[in-house]
Amino acid sequence: MRQEIISDAILVSSYLKGDETSLEILIKRHKQRIYSFIYSKVYDRDVAEDVFQDTFIKVIKTLKRGKYNEEGKFLPWVMRIAHNLVIDHFRKNNRMPKFDNSGEFSIFSVLCDSSLNAEKAIIKDQVESDVRRLIEELPEDQKEVLVMRMYQDMSFKEISERTGVSINTALGRMRYALINMRKVIEKHNIILTN
Numbered sequence: 666m667r668q669e670i671i672s673d674a675i676l677v678s679s680y681l682k683g684d685e686t687s688l689e690i691l692i693k694r695h696k697q698r699i700y701s702f703i704y705s706k707v708y709d710r711d712v713a714e715d716v717f718q719d720t721f722i723k724v725i726k727t728l729k730r731g732k733y734n735e736e737g738k739f740l741p742w743v744m745r746i747a748h749n750l751v752i753d754h755f756r757k758n759n760r761m762p763k764f765d766n767s768g769e770f771s772i773f774s775v776l777c778d779s780s781l782n783a784e785k786a787i788i789k790d791q792v793e794s795d796v797r798r799l800i801e802e803l804p805e806d807q808k809e810v811l812v813m814r815m816y817q818d819m820s821f822k823e824i825s826e827r828t829g830v831s832i833n834t835a836l837g838r839m840r841y842a843l844i845n846m847r848k849v850i851e852k853h854n855i856i857l858t859n
Contacts, residue, residue: 673739681728688728692721695740699747702790706751708816716754720747799846807842810835 673691680687699720704713723746727733733742800808809828813819819827824835 807838810838811842
């Protein structure tokens, strides 16, 4: 029987009956999606690899304890585990993406909610990809500051040193980046919440 034909649910139940190869098939089948999802959050191959391994360790433990009851929704369940482990990683390293002055763009605070269900996680991914597209449309200098601040968690002092501009200029660019993003959001009537 070809792998593609066997559903995730059947593979899970045959793994629970002791067939180790079923789990290998499941991991191979979903590795790319899960790994890409993790990488899109942490932007670091080693960290992504660690979180991916931890995700499947948790999956195996949960399955072995008989605690899996997702009615055949294997992938969203695994994605939720991966999502929570990504949050744990950020919490451990005190590096939750954040806006500490002005709290203007609350979209990133969504990352703090570890109770996201699969549907919300999908919506959040869509929102984040919309946000990334908006960022791409910014002028280069604003985009650079925004990415350093939001995704690389750099302080404005570090941004100033890296870009060779004053802290005030870096702050100004960040402010204009947010204003410009908001204008694009309003112009195209983009909805960034669920």
